Amino acid sequence: MTDPFAEYRLAEPFYPSAFAWRAGMRLAGVDEVGRGPLVGAVVTAAVVLDPARPIDGLADSKKLTPARRERLATAIRERALGWALGRAEPDEIDRLNIYHATHLAMVRAVEALTIDVDAVLVDGNRSPTFACPSEPVVKGDGRVPAIAAASILAKVARDAEMVVLHRRYPRYGFDRHKGYPTAAHLAALREHGPLAEHRRSFAPVAACYESQGPESQESGRD
Secondary structure: OOOOOHHHOOOOOOOOOOOOOOOOOOEEEEEEEOOOOOEOOEEEEEEEOOOOOOOOOOOOHHHOOHHHHHHHHHHHHHHOOEEEEEEEOHHHHHHHOHHHHHHHHHHHHHHOOOOOOOEEEEEOOOOOOOOOOEEEEOOHHHOOHHHHHHHHHHHHHHHHHHHHHHHHOHHHOHHHHOOOOOHHHHHHHHHHOOOOOEOOOOHHHHHHHHHHOHHHHHOOOO
16 A cells, blocks of 8 residues: 655654544645744744655754755755745743744744645644644654755754844854854853843843843944
8 A cells, every 4th residue: 555644754654643644635844943042033934845846855954064954945945835934033932932932933834835735744742723733743853854844944044044143243153053052152142241132031141131231232232
């Protein structure tokens, strides 16, 4: 019997169970990038791959070199049946918390698709509520090609935003650490203070506001 899900798998077997699957379903894979950084938006992507135009080399974006991610991102945008980005900004992260803001960004990515989908597969152990059935897939970016493609688009998009932010505020080194709480980022945060783009609810940023006062928000600006 032909496996109707073979086109959606990468490595480990994955068998959808939360709803009735059928061959030929139009499936969107969804993933996020940016839950851990101290600055910037959390960025998500939704991708509907075209089984007739396969893309070799799809994998978890974290396991790919930047050059490889860029090449694959171009291929995904050219060959996918549909793709879209979603995001939640720092003020939304602070208001909702990172978990709920990430789910909001995922919903926005799916809603931004210009084609209808039958179901959504989400990387992780929980799925937001979409307008269609959905199911979480643990380590999905290494198991489901559409999720891997989404992780690549989201990573490329967010990294590009960090490069732009670096050009505005070079003292923080965003081009290197992409906003994650590395030793260099924490040192710059302590020396120059948080920017408006920093997430105030994250502990290292909150600590800077407590120690330096509200005026520190503008201290990093040139």
